[in-house]
Amino acid sequence: MSGAISGYLVFAWSGVLLFGLGLFGFIAHRHLLRRLLAFNIMGSGAFLVLVGLAQDGRGVDPVPHAMVITGIVVAVASTALALVVFRRWYRASGRTDLPEDT
Amino acid sequence: MNAVLAPIALLLAPGVPLALALLWSFPRLRPHIGPLAPWAAIPALLLALFGQPGATVELDWLLFGAQIGMTGTTQVFLFFTALIWFAAGIHGRGHLSKDDHCERFCVFWLLTLAGNIGLILALDVALFYTSFALMTFAAYGLIVHDASRAALRAGRVYLVLAVLGEALILTGLILAARATGAPLLPMLADLPAAIAAAPERDLIIASLWLGFGVKAGLPLLHFSLPLAYGAAPVPVAAALAGAMIKAGLLGWLVTLPLGQAGFEQWGTIVIATGLIAAFGGALIGVNQIRPRFVLAYSSISQMGMVSVAIGAWLSAPELGPLLAVAITIFALHHSLAKAALFLGTEVVRHRTRRPVLWLWIGLGIPALALAGLMPSGLLTKTTLKGALTAGNAMPEVWNNLPLLLGLAAIGTTALMARHLWLLRLEAGRDDAPPAAWHGWALITAATVLGVFLLPLWGITPDWLAGVGGIPDALWPVAAGLLLAVFAWRWLKPWPIPPADVLVLLTPLPGLVMRAGQAVGVTGPAIQHLLRHLQALALDRYRRADHWIGRASVHLWRRDAPLLFALILALLAAYGLSIG
Amino acid sequence: MIGLWSVPLLFALPLSLGILSLLVVPAWRPRLIFIGLPLLVAASLDVLAGLATIGPHVYRLGDWAAPLGINLVVDGLAVGMILMTTLVTSLCALYAWVYLRDHPTSTTFFWPLLWFLWAGMNGIWLAEEIFNLYVGLEVMGLAAVGMVALRATPQALAAAMRYLLAALLGSLAYLLGVALLYGAYGTLSMAGLQEVAANNATTQVALALIILGLLLKTALFPLHAWLPPAHGGALTPVSALLSALVIKASFYILLRFWLVLGPEITPEFTAQFLGVLGAGAVFYGGWMAWRQHHLKQLVAYSTVAQIGYLFLFFPLVTNTGPEAQRLAWDGTLMMLIAHALAKAALFLSAGNLILAVGSPQISHLVGISRFRPMSLFSFGLAGVSLMGLPPSGGFTAKWLLLHSAILSGQWWWLIVLFLGGLLSAAYIFKVFRMSFREGPQIDRSVTPPLTLDVTALILASAAILIGLTAHLPLHWLRLGSVFGVS
Amino acid sequence: MDWNSLILLGVLATSLVASGVIFLLAESRLVLRTVVNLTAAVLKLVLVGWIVWGVYQAIEYEFRFTIIEGVDFILRADALGIMFVGLSSLLWLFTTIYAIGYLEKAPNRSRFFGFFSLCVASTVGIALAGNLFTFLLFYELLTLSTYPLVVHRGTRESLRAGQVYLYYTLGGGALLLFGVVALHVLIGDTEFVPGGSLAGLDPSLHPMLIIIFLMMVIGLGVKAALFPLHAWLPMAMVAPAPVSALLHAVAVVKAGAFGIARVVYDVYGIEFAQSLGLLMPLAVVASITIIYGSLRALAQTDLKKRLAFSTVSQVSYIVLGISLFGPIGAVGGLMHLLHQGLMKITLFFCAGNYAETLGVHKISELDGAGERMPATSVAFTLGAFGMIGIPPMAGFISKWYLGIGALEAQMNWVLGILILSSLLNAAYFLPILYRIWFRKRDRMWCEGKVLGRFETQASLLFPTLFTAAVALAAGILAGMPFSPLYWAELIVGREYLQ
Known part of the structure; x- marks a missing residue:
């Protein structure tokens, strides 16, 4: 990568930043809902990187878009599943976090 | 005896006792073993009397290939062995019929007998050793038969020594076999020459000498003799003292490099040991308080004299033929007499309606024979002396050997006197079944007459020299008797226990x-x-x-x-x- | 043309069956396997036949060109994995068909999830592009999480949650890596990457992200914490599927990446490091397995340990001679397949034992050998393979790995294989020890249906047989691989 | 696939199939199980007899099957292997009969006989293995199939013994595996070839070969109970008597000793091993084991324990024979493989008879047993005499050949070891015999069982008597064709003529 941060790389770098933030949240928080949110932020970061890196002046590349759309679908599905499991977990145990190693 | 019969007879001699022993496997036949057991020695006896030396039978399938046969010397051994076993068996017949463990006893009896005959007839090392071991270990069962404290102790000592002896013999035989051309199928006849040429010859000779010495009552290996002779049933003691002790002698005869030059040191050692045994046995023996112990030490003493002859053979190989004859006659003479004496210790205990005089004449005959006054004794002494002095072949140091042997004969006389004296105390305590008499009478007669059968086996001793040896034989007897009388009047026996040095060991x-x-x-x-x-x-x-x-x-x-x-x-x- | 119709069917069929099973009434859901299993078995065999006749090839879905079209690789490795999946999943499905009768609440969603899981796995085996691999991973992972949660006990839910978080984190790391690679090289195809990828920082970072994500999903020590509760706490057929197949998928992707990028781009240090982690997994997993009191936890930790063996592949193929590489490749694949079969068998038979005594505690197995010899026998056969004792797939694999280790001069891996084998013996025989013990608790036991025992036995026997006939699978597996030429 | 290779599979299959069938049989199917057991054993014996005849006429039997490239599964009947097969199939029959009687009314018989058959199958496999890989395969299988037998009783003690057994054998097996793989790396598939196949290797590889030899011998030495690796064997005595008999006489220790023979003769080649200087250390280790085992045996008060240490000692005779450079010592060692098996199985059967009939386990409780159980006691006596090496028992023949062989190999000290061992053997066996035959019985034996017309159950008595008779015959009739001696000479003739 060249020294100057060209335009399209801004998106990529902010994607990386988002991903980092999300990762921090994912690790730091115990509340499962927060961790889920953090996961979604990480996901957004990753998509941003994907889209951002694709804009290198080669014209419109449909592939990243396809990938991001697919990724979003996957993320949504994952979040949904996580919410279902979380709800059941909360109902069963009354806790919003995971117990330490069982 | 023709070519067909000879192998069969050779096989039957050890085979019959073995087969009888195997009858034990069939519970229904077990009661029949007892009555048959005494007769098991008959085939061997017949073979010894009517067989011709020289016939051999090869048994390829046995062990790693075995061979049995007879030589002139072994035929004599076979004769007295079979006769003693037969007479002892007859003697013990009535005695055993009341025994709870009769069957067990008979099986051990037959196995020991088979072993004893087998080792005499064996021509190859493996079968020889096998038979020797069979005899040794089966005899243990005979010795401890009474299960008395003394018998068990005797058995323990016997067994420990026997195992040591077997180990020594095995060492010697393996080393010797390796030295022969065919280490896997060594023949006894090849051993002497092979040993003489072997690098480890001293080790071999030491092993064999000591190993067989356990049987032959070598000093410090002799402990089992007095203990076993004292504790075993009388027929067993007779067989032990008469027949089995000679197995040790036979072992020496067939394995040691006799007739090979270059073993003077060994000759010296063997002669010296023999003399120690001859005198030591007599000295300890006269202090014993039971007749059988006395007889046991007498055996040790007598075997000492044979050792002297063996040693002489090692020292002066050229005397071989003469010494061979002398040793054979000695063995015959001593075995029969000793067996008669042992059976006599039992006979004398029985109350009888027969004239007491006959009894004491009968008891006296073997004693006199050992002392050197009966034909056999005379012949033995003169032959031995003749052989030792022939042609001045013996080394200088041993010039006085005949004199020393004469002095040893004093001890023998004293022992016999002591024996008869002690016997007197035991006379007439039990009833005697008739069989006890038969066996004893048979063997006593053989003591007198056996020596005249010698020509049958091609040994023609110098009878006249025997007669001429009477004066020489008389002085030790006289001296011995004097000594005995002296001792009886003025000395008390020391309390030397029957296993003497073992107690100190x-x-x-x-x-x-x-x-x-x-x-x-x-x-x-x-x-x-x-x-x-x-x-x-x-x-x-x-x-x-x-x-x-x-x-x-x-x-x-x-x-x-x-x-x-x-x-x-x-x-x-x-x-x-x-x- | 032969082989063509069946390749897309391999994931299309399970997908449609999954959807179909969501549509039918719950009572009918299990019965779909009698339609689905024969079809999928036929399709798998047809793919094999295709490989045998026309060799390794790339199948274009709908004849669309990449990158928008989907390319499917049909080489020896993929077909091997497909066959393994078909065998294990079919048997687990049969097992579940009987097993789940006692768990009516779980039945409802088990079957749809099973089909999705299958579709996801087949997708991964066949996918050529790295993004499709991601999609496969997610489909499979979400289905797996759902399956873990089926039990609906707090423990199972917690385990599912933990598993889900780990899986999501792993997938995102992978996705970021994919993004970087695509950004740098503009291609998603493995073949394309192999041509253009250069040894630079971007590639290395991307590769590190991908490796990390996949390690987390494969549960390599020390990233294994999610695995034992998830695998040990799930329903028995689920445990078997997860341990036997699901973790293999992420390892498979790792393997593919390594084949494409590994030797040239990653430093030898990484390879050795992965090997060391593998060794750590072998020791730690074995040790922990030995210390477990619950039977299925023991088996789960055994998976942690066995994963470690797979990672010996990396040091053994990096900067070593071609012969050592070939042997390591063969050994790792053998290990992978043998472990899949053996671990499935182990879980299923452990489930049978638990059914028989009515308790997951190992100490309650006292004297069980008298009543459930067949379950125990399957357990033992599978154990033989895990211990790496002959004659078994595990042994053949170990043999090949040893061979490779000696040939490449990396003798320290011998110690790993040695102690690993003994540790696995320790935990397998811990179960046996208890079952041979004669004690008071042996009066009666429940007899599980025969099907349960038979499926476990078939899997265990397969784990043994594959060791005896190893040259056949290895022959197929080498088709189209970089190490295929001996 | 021709007839000659199928017959090898048949030999293996008889017990494998039997094992499978027995596992599936319900516990209560006593008759059927017995029929399966005995049919398989007899069938195997017939097949083995067939092969023995064929091998005698130098017919090649081979079965070959590729596992992975360069690694074949090979079964081959050569003289050495078939000797071991003959031993195990003969003794299997009798041990099976014995075990059927011994375990009457005991629990878990299906399991027991299943693993029992499996154990024999692996032993046969070991014997017929045509290369190191196949050998290793069955060697480990043997470990696995004997473990359930060792822990069969399910007591705390037996489980502990089983654990120790596993630690040892699996550890040893792994070392063996490494040795085999290392050798494989060096020279490829190591088939057993008379005279060995390593002699032609480059001298720079020799140190490596020594290391590999060490690995393999340590691995095999565990099963052969060589000195520092023997501790599992006496512990495994908690197993039922037929198992002890099988472990000690046929399967496990023999597998180790046989493996060492294979490695020395057919992998390294005796001359090459000698030139590498490997035989001398082996002889020393074997000698130490011989003496050590006897010394330990002397201190044991439990009959089976004493027999176990005796095994430790006696099996090393085989190893000793192998390590003596020269045909005669080799004959002695190989012959002892059979002799020790026959004698030791007899002794263990007898110990089992005493335990089962009289409830006697301690030596001190045997007083007067000879009167109560004469036939068993005769068998015991024959076995013990054989162990001591008293002629005409089989042990004497071995000892004689070993002694001569030691002298041929210029190792005269070995003769001393042999003699010392005989003395120690006598020291621990003769007191037992004394108690059996000459002591008065001094206690009540717990005799609860209905025994039939013999002194104990017929199924316990007759195998014992038969093995004793065979052990006796092996000694007395050593000169006959097909005796152990004859066969060992045949093997050595083929090994040394290379």
Whole structure:
């Protein structure tokens, strides 16, 4: 990568930043809902990187878009599943976090 | 005896006792073994009387190929062995019929007999050793038959010595066999020459000499003799003293490099040992308080004299033919007489309506024979002396050997006198079944007449010299009798226990016993202490074993994988460092 | 053309069956396997036949060109994995068909999830592009999480949650890596990457992200914490599927990446490091397995340990001679397949034992050998393979790995294989020890249906047989691989 | 696939199939199980007899099957292997009969006989293995199939013994595996070839070969109970008597000793091993084991424990014979493989008879047993005499050949070891015999069982008597064709003529 941060790389770098933030949240928080949110932020970061890196002046590349759309679908599905499991977990145990190693 | 019969007879001689013993496997036939057992020696006896030396039978399938046959010398051995077993068997017949363990006894009897005959007939090393071992170990069952304390002790001593002896013999035989051309199928006849040429010849001779010496009552290996002769049933004692002791002698005769030059030192050692046995046996024997112990030491003493002859043969190979004849006659003479004496110790105990005089004449005959006054004794002495003095072949140091033997004969006479004297005390205590008489009478007659059968086996001794030897034979007898009378009047026997030095060899019991007596502790207390000490030692051994076991298990159990891994790592690292 | 119709069917069929099973009434859901299993078995065999006749090839879905079209690789490795999946999943499905009768609440969603899981796995085996691999991973992972949660006990839910978080984190790391690679090289195809990828920082970072994500999903020590509760706490057929197949998928992707990028781009240090982690997994997993009191936890930790063996592949193929590489490749694949079969068998038979005594505690197995010899026998056969004792797939694999280790001069892996084998013996025989013990608790036991025992036995026997006939699978597996030429 | 290779599979299959069938049989199917057991054993014996005849006429039997490239599964009947097969199939029959009687009314018989058959199958496999890989395969299988037998009783003690057994054998097996793989790396598939196949290798590889030899011998030495690796064997005595008999006489220790013979003769080649200087250390280890085992045996009060340490000692005779450079010592060692098996199985059967009939386990409780159980006691006596090496028992023949062989190999000290061992053997066996035959019985034996017309159950008595008779015959009739001696000479003739 060249020294100057060209335009399209801004998106990529902010994607990386988002991903980092999300990762921090994912690790730091115990509340499962927060961790889920953090996961979604990480996901957004990753998509941003994907889209951002694709804009290198080669014209419109449909592939990243396809990938991001697919990724979003996957993320949504994952979040949904996580919410279902979380709800059941909360109902069963009354806790919003995971117990330490069982 | 023709070519067809000879092999069959050779096979039957050891085969019949063996087959009879095997009858025991069929519970229904077991009761029949007892009555048949005494007769098992008959085929061997017939073979000895009517067989011709020279016939051999090869048994390829047996062990690693065995061969049996007869030579002139072994035929004589076979004769007296079979006769003694037969007479002793007849003697013991009635006695045994009341025994609870009759069948067990008979099986051991037959096995011992088979072994004894087998070793005489064997021509190859393997069968010889096999028969020897069979005889040795089966005889243990005979010795401890009574299960009395004394018998068990005798059995223990006998067994320990026998095992040591077997081990020594095996060492010697393996080493010797290796020296022959055919180490896997060695013939006895090849051994002497092979040993003479072997690099380890001293080791071989020592092993064989000591190994067979256990049987032949070599000093310090003789402990089992008095103990066993004293504790075993009388027929067994007769067979032990008459026949089996000669197996040791036969062992020497067939394995030692007799007739080979270059064994003068060994000759000296053997002669010296023989003399020690001859005199030591007599000295200890006259102090014994039971007739059978006396006889046992007499045997040791007599075997000492034979040892002298063997030693002479080693020292002066050229005397071989003469000495061979002398030793053969000696063996015949001593075996029969000794067996008669042993059977006599039983016979004399029985109350009888027969004239007592006949009894004592019968008891006296073998005693006189041993003392050298009967034909056999005379012939033995003169032949031996003649052989030793022939052609001045013997080394200078041994010039006085005949005199020494004469002095030993004094001891023999004294022993016989002591024996008869002690016998007197035991006379007439029990009823005697008739069979006891038959056997004894048979063997006593053989003592007198047996020697005249010698020409049958091609041995023609110088009868006249025998007659001429009477004066020479008389002085030791006279001296011995004088000594006996003197001793009877003025001396008290020392309390030498029947296993003499063995008591000293195991110093702990003796010393403790002495010490205990000195401070006034009674026998049972000492015995208790001894048992305690023994138990302690055993316990220590067991405990050590236990700890070793635990340690080895612990070392490996938890850490086995790591240890194996370590081994692997070391080996692998080393492997890579070099490869 | 032969082989063509069946390739897309391999994931299309399970997908449609999954959807179909969501549509039918719950009572009918299990019965779909009698339609689905024969079809999928036929399709798998047809793919094999295709490989045998026309060799390794790339199948274009709908004849669309990449990158928008989907390319499917049909080489020896993929077909091997497909066959393994078909065998294990079919048997687990049969097992579940009987097993789940006692768990009516779980049945409802088990079957749809099973089909999705299958579709996801087949997708991964066949996918050529790295993004499709991601999609496959997610489909499979979400289905797997759902399956873990089926039990609906707090423990199972917690385990599912933990598993889900780990899986999501892993997938995102992978996705970021994919994004970086695509950004740098503009291609998603493995073949394309192999041509253009250069040894620079971007590639290395991307590869590190991908490796990390996949390690987390594969549960390599020390990233294994999610695995034992998830695998040990799930329903028995689920445990078997997860341990036997699901973790293999992420390892498979790792393997593919390594084949494409590994030797040239990653430093030898990484390879050795992965090997060391593998060794750590072998020791730690074995040790922990030995210390478990619950039977299925023990088996789960055994998976943690066995994963470690797979990672010995990396040091053994990096900067070593071609012969050592070939042997390591063969050994790793053998290990992978043998472990799949053996672990499925182990879980299923452990489930049978638990059914028989009615308790997951190992200490309650006292004297069980008298009543359930067949379950125990399957357990033992599978155990033989896990211990790496002959004759078994595990042994053949170990043999090949040893061979490779000695040939490449990396003797320290010998110690790993050695102690690993002994540790696995320790935990397998811990179960046996208890079952041979004669004690008071041996009066009676429940007899599980025969099907349960038979499926476990078939899997265990397969784990043994594959060791005896190893040259056949290895021959197929080498088709189209970089190490295929011996 | 021709007839000659199928017959090898048949020998293996008889017990494998029997094992499978027995596993599936319900516990209560006593008759059927017995029929399967005995049919398989007899069938195997017939097949083995067939092969023995064929091998005698130098017919090649081979079965070959590729596992992975360069690694074949090979079964081959050569003289050495078939000797071991003959031993195990003969003794299997009798041990099976014995076990059927011994375990009457005991629990878990299906399991027991299943693993029992499996154990024999692996032993046969070991014997017929045509290369190191196949050998290893069955060697490990043997470990696995004997473990359930060792822990069969399910007591705390037996489980502990089983654990120790596993640690040892698996550890040893792994070392063996590494040795085999390392050798494989060096020279490829190591088939057993008379005279060995390593002699032609480059001298720079020799240190490596020594290491590999060490690995393999340590691995095999575990099963052969060589000195520091023997601790599992006495512990395994908690198993039922037929198992002990099988472990000690036929399967496990023999597998180790046989493996060492294979490695020395057919992998390294005796001359090459000698030139590498490997035989001398082996002889020393074997000698130490011989003496050590006897010393330990002397201290044991439990009959089976004493027999176990005796095994530790006696099996090393085989190893000793192998390590003596020269045909005669080799004959002695190989012959002892059979002799020790026959004698030791007899002794263990007898110990089992005493335990089962009289409830006697301690030596001190044997007083007067000879009167109560004469036939068993005769068998015991024959076995013990054989162990001591008293002629005409089989042990004497071995000892004689070993002694001569030691002298041929210029190792005269070995003769001393042999003699010392004989003395120690006498020291721990003769007191037992004394108690059996000459002591008065001093206690009540717990005799609860209905025994039939013999002194004990017929199924216990007759195998014992038969093995004793064979052990006796092996000694007396050593000169006959097909005796152990004859066969060992045949093997050595083929090994040394290379």
